[in-house]
Amino acid sequence: xxxxxxxxxxxxxxxxxxxxxxxxxxxxxxxxxxxxxxxxxxxxxxxxxxxxxxxxxxxxxxxxxxxxxxxxxxxxxxxxxxxxxxxxxxxxxxxxxxxxxxxxxxxxxxxxxxxxxxxxxxxxxxxxxxxxxxxxxxxxxxxxxxxxxxxxxxxxxxxxxxxxxxxxxxxxxxxxxxxxxxxxxxxxxxxxxxxxxxxxxxxxxxxxxxxxxxxxxxxxxxxxxxxxxxxxxxxxxxxxxxxxxxxxxxxxxxxxxxxxxxxxxxxxxxxxxxxxxxxxxxxxxxxxxxxxxxxxxxxxxxxxxxxxxxxxxxxxxxxxxxxxxxxxxxxxxxxxxxxxxxxxxxxxxxxxxxxxxxxxxxxxxxxxxxxxxxxxxxxxxxxxxxxxxxxxxxxxxxxxxxxxxxxxxxxxxxxxxxxxxxxxxxxxxxxxxxxxxxxxxxxxxxxxxxxxxxxxxxxxxxxxxxxxxxxxxxxxxxxxxxxxxxxxxxxxxxxxxxxxxxxxxxxxxxxxxxxxxxxxxxxxxxxxxxxxxxxxxxxxxxxxxxxxxxxxxxxxxxxxxxxxxxxxxxxxxxxxxxxxxxxxxxxxxxxxxxxxxxxxxxxxxxxxxxxxxxxxxxxxxx
Ligand SMILES: Cc1cc2nc3c(=O)[nH]c(=O)nc-3n(C[C@H](O)[C@H](O)[C@H](O)COP(=O)(O)O)c2cc1C
Numbered sequence: 296x297x298x299x300x301x302x303x304x305x306x307x308x309x310x311x312x313x314x315x316x317x318x319x320x321x322x323x324x325x326x327x328x329x330x331x332x333x334x335x336x337x338x339x340x341x342x343x344x345x346x347x348x349x350x351x352x353x354x355x356x357x358x359x360x361x362x363x364x365x366x367x368x369x370x371x372x373x374x375x376x377x378x379x380x381x382x383x384x385x386x387x388x389x390x391x392x393x394x395x396x397x398x399x400x401x402x403x404x405x406x407x408x409x410x411x412x413x414x415x416x417x418x419x420x421x422x423x424x425x426x427x428x429x430x431x432x433x434x435x436x437x438x439x440x441x442x443x444x445x446x447x448x449x450x451x452x453x454x455x456x457x458x459x460x461x462x463x464x465x466x467x468x469x470x471x472x473x474x475x476x477x478x479x480x481x482x483x484x485x486x487x488x489x490x491x492x493x494x495x496x497x498x499x500x501x502x503x504x505x506x507x508x509x510x511x512x513x514x515x516x517x518x519x520x521x522x523x524x525x526x527x528x529x530x531x532x533x534x535x536x537x538x539x540x541x542x543x544x545x546x547x548x549x550x551x552x553x554x555x556x557x558x559x560x561x562x563x564x565x566x567x568x569x570x571x572x573x574x575x576x577x578x579x580x581x582x583x584x585x586x587x588x589x590x591x592x593x594x595x596x597x598x599x600x601x602x603x604x605x606x607x608x609x610x611x612x613x614x615x616x617x618x619x620x621x622x623x624x625x626x627x628x629x630x631x632x633x634x635x636x637x638x639x640x641x642x643x644x645x646x647x648x649x650x651x652x653x654x655x656x657x658x659x660x661x662x663x664x665x666x667x668x669x670x671x672x673x674x675x676x677x678x679x680x681x682x683x684x685x686x687x688x689x690x691x692x693x694x695x696x697x698x699x700x701x702x703x704x705x706x707x708x709x710x711x712x713x714x715x716x717x718x719x720x721x722x723x724x725x726x727x728x729x730x731x732x733x734x735x736x737x738x739x740x741x742x743x744x745x746x747x748x749x750x751x752x753x754x755x756x757x758x759x760x761x762x763x764x765x766x767x768x769x770x771x772x773x774x775x776x777x778x779x780x781x782x783x784x785x786x787x788x789x790x791x792x793x794x795x796x797x798x799x800x801x802x803x804x805x806x807x808x809x810x811x812x813x814x815x816x817x818x819x820x821x822x823x824x825x826x827x828x829x830x831x832x833x834x835x836x837x838x839x840x841x842x843x844x845x846x847x848x849x850x851x852x853x854x855x856x857x858x859x860x861x862x863x864x865x866x867x868x869x870x871x872x873x874x875x876x877x878x879x880x881x882x883x884x885x886x887x888x889x890x891x892x893x894x895x896x897x898x899x900x901x902x903x904x905x906x907x908x909x910x911x912x913x914x915x916x917x
Contacts (some may be wrong), residue, residue, distance in 0.1 A: 303330040303338065303350040307366030307404065309572035311660045313355040313393045316426075316434060319592055320351065320391075320442060327446055328455030332561060336366035341373070347792070348435035349384055349420075349453060351445070354408055355393035359877060359906070359913040360400025360761065362407075373411055384416035387452060389445055391438065395428035397874045401776035402426075421448040423741025433629060435591060439616050456485065463560060470572045479731050481581070481808065482569045484661075485850065489754035490514040492746050493717060503814040505837065508724040509777060511667070512743050513564035514752065516716045524669040524788035525761040525781050529719060531581075531661045531753035532742035538586060539579045542636050547646070551576035555655060562649035567658050578653070583592040585636040586738050587657040588628060593635060596655040597645035606644045607783045624683035628730070662739035665759060665914065667780040668719035674720070675821045676787075721780045721817065761868050763788050766799050769865040771857065773880050775808025775834070775846050779817060781914055785868070786825055793828050801828050804860060806846040808834040808871075830856070846876070861888070866910045 302324065306317035317333035324331040329349070344350075354643050357363050362370050367587060390412075392405025402425045409423045424441030426434035449455075483489070494513040499506060516522070543551050553575045557568040568582055579585060591614055598610035613624045627633065635656055639645065647655070668676070724744050725737025746752065764770060770789070774782040782805065793801065805821075809815045814834045822831045832849045868885070869877050881902060888898035905911035 300332045301349075302453070304333045304346045304352055304353070305336050306333055307336045307363045308353075308355050308393075309357040309363035309365075311351050311356075311658065312434070313363070315590055315657070316391070316393060316438065318354040319438075319590065323446075327450075329449065329453075330456075336370075337368045338365075339369060341369065344369070344386070345382060346819060349449070350386060350388045350406060351449075352388060352390040352405075352412075352881075353393070354390060354405045356400065356404040358396075358401055358915065359398065360403035361826070362404040364757070366404070366408075368692050369511050370408070370461055373408075378415060380414065381416040383412060384418075386412070386417035387420040388412055388417050389419055389423070389448075390422040391420040391426065391430070391441055391445075393426045393434055395874075397429055398880060420452055421445045431627075431629075432618075433626050435522040435616070435621060463650050465566070465568070465650055466560050467559050467648075467650040467653065468556040468558070470556055472552055472554050479571060480658065481753070483753060484755070485754055487529070487531070489521055490516055490528075490754045492743075492748055492750050492752060494748060495744070495746070498817050499815055500719065500819070501811075501814045503811055506711070506810050506815045508726065509815065509817060510722050510724060510740075510744055511739060512720045512722060514718055514720065514754070516718065516754075516756075520756060521716060522666060522670055522718060522756050523758075524666075524763055524784040525759040526666050526784075527663050527757040527759045528666050528718065529661045529663050529755045529757055530720075530739055530743070532659070532739040534580045534584070534586060534659070535739070535741070535745070536580070539576060539634065540663040542639075543575045543579055546636065546639050546643075547559065547575070550577055555649065582659055583653060584657045584659040584738065585639075586634045586736075588632060589635040589638055589657060591624065593638070593655045594624070596647050596651050597639070597642055600647040600651070601642065601645035603644035606642050610642060618704065631729050631731060631733060633733075652678065659738075661755075662917075663757065664720045664722060664782035665784070665849070666718045667721040668717070669782045669791070670718070672787040672791075674787065674790065675824050676783075696718050719783075721777050721783070723777045760912055761785060761870075763792070764866050766792050766796055766801055769860040769863050770803040771860055771865050772803070772805045772870070773846050773868070773869045774806070774851065774870040775876060776871055777817070778869075778876075778915075779807055781870050782868060783818060783821075788830060790825055802856075802860075803829045804854075804856060805829055805831045806834070806849050808830060808836060810837045810847040811835055812838055845879070847879045850880065850883040851886055851890075854890050857887050858891045862901045866911075867905065867912070869911075869913045869915070871915060872917055877913050877915055901903045 304317055304321055304324070306313045308314040314333065321331040321333050336352070336354075354366065355363055390405050390409045392402035394402030394405065405423065405425065409419065413419065421444060422441070424437055424445075426437045428434070430436040448874060490639070491514065492512060493515050496511055498511050499507045514528070540551065543549050551574060554572045555575065555578070556570070556572050557566065557578070558570065559566040568578070594610050595614035598607050598614055601607050601610065612619075612620050613627065628638070708726065720743070722740050722743055724740045726741070727735050729735055763785050770785070772782040786805065789801075789803070793799070812819075816833070816835070825831070832853060834844045834846050834849050836843045836845055869880050884902055885895055885898045888901060889895055893901070902911055
C-alpha cells in the first residue's frame with residue numbers, strides 16, 4: 296500500500312479546544328488517507344516551518360485578540376519586519392480559527408496568521424475558516440463545511456493513500472496489580488513544582504442568594520520559585536474522588552487499583568500519561584477529565600461499542616453532521632453542560648475498550664489564576680495563621696504571624712534570602728444550576744475549596760500580561776469581581792514603590808465592582824491603606840433600588856480625573872470576565888474623552904493606539 300500522504304497539522308490553543316479540534320481533524324484525515332500529527336506551533340522553529348510544503352493551522356484567539364501562549368514565540372519571529380517576502384513561498388496552507396463573535400477582535404489570531412503567511416509568500420490552498428463559540432451548534436457549524444472543502448482541496452494537491460481505520464491515540468496494556476501497596480510518586484509536569492496550601496477562607500462577609508462564593512487561598516512556593524506582581528499561577532487540579540470511584544467502579548465496572556500502561560500509538564507523539572504503570576484511580580483522577588463536556592467524536596466512539604440498537608441510533612445521531620443532529624446534541628449536551636461521565640451513565644450499554652475511550656475523552660487541563668498578591672508584601676491582608684509550623688522561626692509564639700510580629704524590613708529580608716514566598720489566589724467557586732435544574736460544579740475551584748490545609752498542589756508559574764509601570768506613569772485599573780486579583784498584586788507592589796520614593800505621590804485610580812457592600816466587597820478592609828496615592832471607586836451594582844451601577848458608570852462619573860490621568864500618559868489595565876465588561880468599559884472611556892471635547896472617532900482612535908502600544912491592556916477570562 297502507498298504510504299500515507301503527510302500534512303503538517305499545527306495548532307495554537309489556550310485552553311485546549313483548538314488542540315482537540317486539531318485531533319478531530321487528524322482522525323478524519325487518517326480516515327481519508329492523510330497522515331497528520333497535531334503539533335503546537337511553538338514546537339516548530341522558523342527554519343523548520345520554511346521546509347514545510349503543506350500545512351493546516353488550527354488557531355484560537357485569547358485575551359482581547361491575542362494569540363494563544365503556545366504560538367507566541369513563533370508568531371514574534373514571523374512578525375520580524377526584515378524577513379524576506381519570499382520566505383515561505385514553498386508553503387501551501389490553510390487556517391481554521393476558533394473564536395467568539397462577542398469579542399470585537401473576532402478570530403484575530405487566525406486572521407492575522409492567514410494574512411502574514413501570505414505576506415511571506417505562502418499560498419492558501421483553501422479559504423480561512425472562522426469558527427464561533429456563540430453559535431448554538433458551536434465550532435462545528437463552521438468546521439463541517441470548511442473541512443469538507445478543505446479535504447477536497449487537499450486531495451487535489453496531494454493524492455491521499457487508501458483510507459485507514461479511525462485513529463486511536465493510545466495503546467493500553469493491562470498489567471498485574473504489582474504496586475505492592477507502594478504508590479509511586481506523582482510525576483510533575485515540566486517546569487512545575489509542589490506548593491503547600493497554607494490557608495483558605497471565604498471572602499464573603501454575608502451570604503446572599505445572588506452573590507457567587509469567592510475564596511482566598513494562600514499557598515507557599517518552594518524556595519527556588521519566585522514570582523512578580525501580575526504573574527499567573529497554573530494549577531493542576533485532581534478529580535473529585537467520589538466521581539472517580541463512581542466512574543471507574545459503577546460505570547466501567549472496574550477496580551480503582553487495576554493497573555494499565557498507556558503508550559502513544561505513534562512513537563513520535565507526545566503523551567499526557569507517564570510511561571509507568573498507572574492505576575485506574577490515577578488515570579481518572581489526574582489525566583483525563585470525565586467531568587468535562589465530551590466532543591462529537593466521543594459520541595461516535597460510544598456508538599461503535601453498544602449492542603443496543605436504540606442507544607446506537609441515538610449516539611450515531613448525536614455524532615452526525617446534519618442540522619437536526621447538531622440541534623439535538625446542543626439540547627442534550629451543550630446547553631445542559633452534560634459531562635462525559637453523565638453521558639456514559641445515560642448510555643449504559645456503550646462501553647468502548649479503554650484505548651478507544653481514553654483516546655476520545657477530554658484531557659484534564661490545568662487552570663490559570665492571576666496571583667492576587669505581591670511577593671514580600673507584609674502589609675494588610677497577610678492573615679494570621681498563614682505560616683506553616685515547619686517554617687515558623689523557633690522563637691516565635693505559635694499564635695503570632697511573623698509578618699505582624701516583625702518589622703517589615705525583616706520580613707522582606709527573608710524573602711530575599713532563600714525563604715519561601717507565599718501568594719494569594721482569589722477564586723470564584725463555580726457552582727451553577729442548568730435550565731433543567733442540574734447542578735454543575737467547576738473542577739479546579741472546587742478542588743481548591745475542598746483541598747486540606749497543609750496539602751500539596753501541583754503548580755507552575757507563568758509571566759502575566761500586566762506589569763507595574765514606573766511611578767511617574769499614572770495607573771487606571773478597572774477590575775470588577777475577581778478581576779481584582781492581578782490588580783491587588785499590583786497595588787501592593789506599587790505601595791512599596793511609593794514608600795521607597797517618598798517624594799513622588801502618584802494619584803492612581805482603581806474601579807472595583809461588586810454586588811452588595813455587606814456581602815461581597817472583596818478585601819474591603821484593605822483598600823484604605825493606599826488612600827495617600829490611590830483613589831478607589833467601588834460600584835455596588837445591586838445596592839441601589841432605582842438602577843444597577845457598574846464600573847463603567849463610575850468611569851464616566853470620574854471623567855475629569857480620568858482625563859487628567861490619560862493626558863499625563865496613564866496606562867489602563869482592565870481585568871475580569873471577558874464579556875461584556877471590557878467592551879462596555881472601552882465605550883465608557885470613549886464617552887469620557889468625548890466629554891473632554893474629542894469626537895467619538897478620535898477618542899476611539901486614541902484608545903486603540905493605546906491598545907496597540909500596550910498602554911491599554913486587558914487581562915480577561917471565561
Ligand atoms: C479569556 C478569553 C479571551 C478570549 N478572547 C477572544 C477574542 O479576543 N476573540 C475571539 O474571537 N475569541 C476570543 N475568545 C474565545 C476563544 O477563542 C474560544 O473560546 C476558543 O474556542 C478557545 O479555544 P482554545 O481552548 O483552544 O484556546 C476568548 C476566550 C477566553 C476564555
